[in-house]
Amino acid sequence: MKITIVGTGYVGLVTGACLAEIGNDVFCLDVDPRKIDVLNSGGVPIHEPGLKEIIDRSRAAGRLTFSTDVVASIAHGDVQFIAVGTPPSEDGSADLNYVLAAARDIGRHMNGFKIIVDKSTVPVGTAQHVRDTISQELGRRGMRQEFSVVSNPEFLKEGAAVDDFMRPDRIVIGSDSDEAGQRARDMMKRLYAPFNRNHDRTLHMDVRSAEFTKYAANAMLATRISFMNELANLADSVGADIEAVRRGIGSDPRIGYDFLYAGAGYGGSCFPKDVRALIQTGAEYGRTLRILDAVEAVNDAQKQVLIEKITHRFGEDLTGRSFAVWGLAFKPNTDDMREAPSRTLIAALLQRGASVKAYDPVAIDAARGAFALDLKDDPAAHSRLAFVKNQHDALPGADALLIVTEWKAFKSPDFTALKVALNAPIVFDGRNLYEPAVMADLGFEYHTIGRSLQH
Numbered sequence: 001m002k003i004t005i006v007g008t009g010y011v012g013l014v015t016g017a018c019l020a021e022i023g024n025d026v027f028c029l030d031v032d033p034r035k036i037d038v039l040n041s042g043g044v045p046i047h048e049p050g051l052k053e054i055i056d057r058s059r060a061a062g063r064l065t066f067s068t069d070v071v072a073s074i075a076h077g078d079v080q081f082i083a084v085g086t087p088p089s090e091d092g093s094a095d096l097n098y099v100l101a102a103a104r105d106i107g108r109h110m111n112g113f114k115i116i117v118d119k120s121t122v123p124v125g126t127a128q129h130v131r132d133t134i135s136q137e138l139g140r141r142g143m144r145q146e147f148s149v150v151s152n153p154e155f156l157k158e159g160a161a162v163d164d165f166m167r168p169d170r171i172v173i174g175s176d177s178d179e180a181g182q183r184a185r186d187m188m189k190r191l192y193a194p195f196n197r198n199h200d201r202t203l204h205m206d207v208r209s210a211e212f213t214k215y216a217a218n219a220m221l222a223t224r225i226s227f228m229n230e231l232a233n234l235a236d237s238v239g240a241d242i243e244a245v246r247r248g249i250g251s252d253p254r255i256g257y258d259f260l261y262a263g264a265g266y267g268g269s270c271f272p273k274d275v276r277a278l279i280q281t282g283a284e285y286g287r288t289l290r291i292l293d294a295v296e297a298v299n300d301a302q303k304q305v306l307i308e309k310i311t312h313r314f315g316e317d318l319t320g321r322s323f324a325v326w327g328l329a330f331k332p333n334t335d336d337m338r339e340a341p342s343r344t345l346i347a348a349l350l351q352r353g354a355s356v357k358a359y360d361p362v363a364i365d366a367a368r369g370a371f372a373l374d375l376k377d378d379p380a381a382h383s384r385l386a387f388v389k390n391q392h393d394a395l396p397g398a399d400a401l402l403i404v405t406e407w408k409a410f411k412s413p414d415f416t417a418l419k420v421a422l423n424a425p426i427v428f429d430g431r432n433l434y435e436p437a438v439m440a441d442l443g444f445e446y447h448t449i450g451r452s453l454q455h
């Protein structure tokens with residue numbers, strides 16, 4: 001099938017590459033010429049395991065094109081995926097300017113029946129805006145042209161995006177019940193058939209419910225995290241081990257083990273903004289979403305938990321102190337720094353006078369950009385932040401090691417070398433990577449999230 005992807009970011013690039021991998025003819029459009037240049041010179045602008053391999057393969061086979069040419073892109077695809085960003089507006093609602101700009105482009109240039117697929121995460125009712133925007137543009141051109149707008153939210157996880165796209169748990173397709181909607185639904189069924197060989201994972205529904213499903217999923221996942229973080233803090237107070245509690249409750253199939261890890265708070269490009277956007281949708285309809293208000297407040301507080309533990313141990317003034325930080329990306333296997341808890345922690349350390357040596361296996365370039373922005377008004381603090389190329393290079397002279405992202409490479413370090421390199425054997429672990437009893441035996445002072453049971 002001939003497919004166009006509008007927006008070649010995390011979601012658009014993975015969607016385009018995976019649809020090309022199974023044999024479709026895919027045209028990826030982006031307004032950012034630097035991104036397209038990187039792709040056309042054989043690079044990949046984001047870190048995502050397995051992505052480069054499938055891009056290289058499809059490009060070599062002539063099935064994957066990257067371009068900034070709007071007219072050519074709209075002429076190309078019978079199916080036009082909109083996969084542009086939907087960042088938060090001032091009030092927390094999703095900013096639809098990019099989505100509607102893409103819709104306008106499509107309406108301005110389309111000739112012939114097109115299926116427009118909202119892949120971006122968009123609030124309930126957005127498909128109607130997209131439809132209206134395209135109709136307006138067609139009207140301006142004096143054209144009557146049938147088209148259909150489908151909602152097909154994306155559930156991939158950064159860091160495992162290719163795998164998730166290739167082996168989805170479910171494919172949600174929201175389509176209209178009119179004739180064009182039926183046609184769109186059949187096309188989408190055909191497009192996704194290769195992902196359904198083992199069993200049909202497609203959930204067909206109306207457009208508004210499909211739009212809602214994406215927010216409901218992210219809100220539920222964020223809720224689980226904030227719930228466990230709140231209980232972890234209580235576990236610290238009462239002297240219980242949140243990991244034992246997690247296993248204890250996870251064994252109930254109604255609860256399950258997944259997504260119950262206490263930590264330094266959730267970040268990334270999705271949970272924070274999607275929770276806020278759903279709260280804002282509630283407000284628009286006169287409904288206060290009290291659970292999600294609490295989820296967000298708990299998460300904001302959780303991003304402060306490590307700094308609170310550190311100042312409790314070393315005092316509020318950290319002048320002259322030095323810290324090693326392992327992990328900058330908001331989660332492992334990605335270079336995404338959007339709303340990463342490391343940003344809150346490191347800024348708080350620097351602003352209290354500390355120096356920081358930070359390491360991340362892939363996010364250092366992205367982190368440089370993020371901290372340049374965060375600390376633009378405080379050059380003195382910025383000057384005390386250094387990035388190192390090796391996780392052990394962060395340690396010498398540090399008063400403690402702080403772990404913020406659970407990269408695999410941090411799970412089994414050489415503890416003897418660690419102890420020798422640090423000023424003192426102190427670890428603040430925002431991801432609970434090690435066993436407290438083992439750390440105690442090794443002679444470490446080990447601070448966790450909810451595991452301060454005395455062993």
Ligand code: NAD
Nearest residue numbers: 007008009010011030031032084085086098102120121154
């Ligand atoms: P991103 O910022 O990485 O990519 C968006 C891309 O769209 C950018 O490259 C930008 O230059 C491009 N763009 C903007 N306007 C354009 C236009 N008019 N024409 C062509 N290109 C344009 O964003 P992302 O992380 O891929 O997210 C995209 C959407 O998918 C968001 O709504 C997000 O919530 C949703 N989503 C993201 C993830 C994730 O893990 N990142 C997962 C599921 C859903």
